[in-house]
Amino acid sequence: QAQLVESGGGLVQAGGSLRLSCAASGRTFRNLAMGWFRQAPGKEREFVSAISWSGGITYHADSVKDRFTISRDNAKNTVYLQMNSLKPEDTAVYYCAATSSVSPAALRMSGAYDYWGQGTQVTVSS
Numbered sequence: 001q002a003q004l005v006e007s008g009g010g011l012v013q014a015g016g017s018l019r020l021s022c023a024a025s026g027r028t029f030r031n032l033a034m035g036w037f038r039q040a041p042g043k044e045r046e047f048v049s050a051i052s053w054s055g056g057i058t059y060h061a062d063s064v065k066d067r068f069t070i071s072r073d074n075a076k077n078t079v080y081l082q083m084n085s086l087k088p089e090d091t092a093v094y095y096c097a098a099t100s101s102v103s104p105a106a107l108r109m110s111g112a113y114d115y116w117g118q119g120t121q122v123t124v125s126s
Helices: none
Strands: 003-007 010-013 018-025 033-039 046-051 058-060 068-073 078-083 092-099 120-125
Touching (some): 003 092, 018 033, 018 092, 033 078, 046 068, 058 068
Parallel strands (some): 010 120
Antiparallel strands (some): 003 018, 018 078, 033 046, 033 092, 046 058, 092 120
């Protein structure tokens, strides 16, 4: 059974950094694009970052551009989200997801993703 498991969340002060990991198992994810989404209490799930199957193309929401970096290691079936200069508004549950879609527009839409992890909490204190 295909499975995505996130890790690396936690509590950090504003201005700090965290690195999230998403380990994939149960099937080959190397040919799938991967994405990170987040959901804060009382808000809709929103797109954060996405990366093509090869890792050669990345996309970021404007709110995290220049602060977050997405990367992947296909040999390890793992995707990473490096988060720097964290702000209190980054507080949310962060989800990893996988999709067979390739269009830039689709990669920003949660409905395009076929597989989801259980999420990891990120809390940024002011």
